[in-house]
Amino acid sequence: MKALRHSLTAQIAAAIALVSGLTILLLGMLMDSRLGGELREETELLLLSNLALLRDDLAAAGNDPAVLPRLVTRAGRRTPRLHLEVVEERDAALLARSPQFDVPQEALPRQLLAAQLLPPDPTRRQMDQLRDQLGQSTVTWQAADGGRYRLLRARLPLPATQERPARVLLATLAVETTPSRALRDRNRRELAIALCAAGVLSALLGLGIARRIVVSVRRFGATASRVGASDLHERMPLEGAPAEMAESTRAFNRMLDRLQDSFERLSAFSSDLAHDLRTPLGNLMGEAQVALSRPRTADEYRAVLESAVEEYERLSRMITNMLFLARADNQPAPAAHWVDLDQALQRVAGYFELLAEERGVVLRLDMQSPDGVPARAWADESMLVRALGNLVSNALQHTPPGSAIRLRARVAADRSCTLEVANDGPPIPAEHQPHIFQRFYRVDASRQGSASGSGLGLAIVHSIMEMHGGTVAVDSGAGRTTTFTLRFSGNPLT
Numbered sequence: 001m002k003a004l005r006h007s008l009t010a011q012i013a014a015a016i017a018l019v020s021g022l023t024i025l026l027l028g029m030l031m032d033s034r035l036g037g038e039l040r041e042e043t044e045l046l047l048l049s050n051l052a053l054l055r056d057d058l059a060a061a062g063n064d065p066a067v068l069p070r071l072v073t074r075a076g077r078r079t080p081r082l083h084l085e086v087v088e089e090r091d092a093a094l095l096a097r098s099p100q101f102d103v104p105q106e107a108l109p110r111q112l113l114a115a116q117l118l119p120p121d122p123t124r125r126q127m128d129q130l131r132d133q134l135g136q137s138t139v140t141w142q143a144a145d146g147g148r149y150r151l152l153r154a155r156l157p158l159p160a161t162q163e164r165p166a167r168v169l170l171a172t173l174a175v176e177t178t179p180s181r182a183l184r185d186r187n188r189r190e191l192a193i194a195l196c197a198a199g200v201l202s203a204l205l206g207l208g209i210a211r212r213i214v215v216s217v218r219r220f221g222a223t224a225s226r227v228g229a230s231d232l233h234e235r236m237p238l239e240g241a242p243a244e245m246a247e248s249t250r251a252f253n254r255m256l257d258r259l260q261d262s263f264e265r266l267s268a269f270s271s272d273l274a275h276d277l278r279t280p281l282g283n284l285m286g287e288a289q290v291a292l293s294r295p296r297t298a299d300e301y302r303a304v305l306e307s308a309v310e311e312y313e314r315l316s317r318m319i320t321n322m323l324f325l326a327r328a329d330n331q332p333a334p335a336a337h338w339v340d341l342d343q344a345l346q347r348v349a350g351y352f353e354l355l356a357e358e359r360g361v362v363l364r365l366d367m368q369s370p371d372g373v374p375a376r377a378w379a380d381e382s383m384l385v386r387a388l389g390n391l392v393s394n395a396l397q398h399t400p401p402g403s404a405i406r407l408r409a410r411v412a413a414d415r416s417c418t419l420e421v422a423n424d425g426p427p428i429p430a431e432h433q434p435h436i437f438q439r440f441y442r443v444d445a446s447r448q449g450s451a452s453g454s455g456l457g458l459a460i461v462h463s464i465m466e467m468h469g470g471t472v473a474v475d476s477g478a479g480r481t482t483t484f485t486l487r488f489s490g491n492p493l494t
């Protein structure tokens with residue numbers, strides 16, 4: 001029962017069955033009452049017209065009650081369902097009666113219709129008007145054998161003649177309505193059957209419609225359950241889906257796209273991670289094992305430990321960088337404010353001054369002219385400095401001693417700002433350029449190990465720029481300076 005209440009199909013089918021059942025029931029009740037009304041109308045007209053005939057025939061016979069038995073027989077012959085009884089009002093003396101007339105006294109209508117109200121040769125309209133005034137002078141009666149009758153009682157005043165004083169007769173007319181009743185009962189039975197059939201049919205129809213609706217919902221579920229870690233490529237087919245489901249289908253597919261993308265990035269990241277942690281750990285282990293293979297002097301141990309500390313630092317840096325990237329993946333927009341790009345460049349140059357001097361490289365700041373539009377970016381300052389720092393650190397590694405690294409901030413015509421870090425030195429081969437922003441990607445694979453970086457610096461730059469809605473690009477080639485450009489889009493507040 002509970003399952004049915006929660007089933008969309010059952011609910012839709014039940015609703016359709018209920019609505020069509022109720023409609024048919026209402027229509028049926030309306031038709032039944034119309035039929036009942038019409039049958040009653042017909043019976044009453046029959047009673048009134050026979051009363052009019054009796055009165056007129058009696059008048060034609062000079063109002064002589066002796067003709068009554070003949071008139072009653074004739075009326076019975078004319079209308080087989082009609083039975084009559086005529087008595088004197090004064091003493092209830094019986095004047096004429098149809099053979100089957102046996103209505104008990106207490107069943108007779110209390111109210112009497114005055115027959116003179118009936119106009120001679122009444123029109124249909126006059127009859128209808130009179131029918132409306134019948135009120136209590138017509139009643140229904142059920143005989144002991146189950147036969148049903150409608151009764152009408154009327155006063156028939158006979159004017160005085162030379163032979164007879166004026167007198168009043170009471171005429172009772174009874175029309176058997178059993179056949180009409182049977183017709184109505186049959187009608188009701190048929191209605192009940194139609195009702196049941198309509199209920200069943202519309203429930204089936206509802207079931208069909210609901211199934212069609214639910215089938216697309218089911219397809220959703222089926223696809224969703226097929227989607228596992230190994231087959232994230234599974235998508236909901238758009239063709240064949242109902243128009244109402246198209247948007248949810250697209251949203252579902254977009255969600256799968258995002259999941260697949262994140263999942264692939266995550267697996268690539270973890271495999272890179274395992275690979276890159278193995279090298280320094282292997283170095284550390286190898287050095288320690290060699291050191292332990294025989295007794296060493298204190299100086300030798302010291303040298304081993306010093307080399308280990310270098311490796312630990314590298315590992316620690318790598319883990320910090322990876323943590324930053326992992327957080328950046330799920331991070332919302334950074335805490336941004338207006339950052340003066342010239343100042344940011346000066347800060348970064350300050351950090352790298354000593355290192356540059358050590359390498360014999362000059363850091364050259366290309367500052368904005370004082371009357372120019374100040375280069376500003378809507379950014380998280382520490383992240384911007386970190387991105388710049390990674391670029392400068394790379395440039396320092398690839399710039400030959402005696403040359404310069406140029407740092408420059410620029411405002412474009414569309415008010416977007418760019419930061420450039422340019423250095424001379426060996427260019428980055430074109431085939432590597434599309435990959436250098438990927439995690440753990442290094443151009444010179446042979447330099448893997450403690451001597452070189454971990455290949456995360458540019459991935460961090462890329463990730464920081466993505467968080468800011470900006471881009472990072474590289475321009476490098478034979479005979480050209482290698483230039484990295486950070487572009488901050490025209491921010492939302494300008």
Ligand SMILES: Nc1ncnc2c1ncn2[C@@H]1O[C@H](COP(=O)(O)OP(=O)(O)OP(=O)(O)O)[C@@H](O)[C@H]1O
Binds near residue numbers: 427436444453
């Ligand atoms: N200015 C540059 N000139 C030449 N090659 C560069 C320059 N900057 C980066 N590269 C190349 O791009 C690769 C990726 O740089 P990235 O900063 O991501 O890694 P890394 O410097 O090797 O390591 P990390 O920055 O994590 O210590 C480097 O291995 C280097 O070969």
Ligand SMILES: [Mg+2]
Binds near residue numbers: 393457
């Ligand atoms: Mg680097």
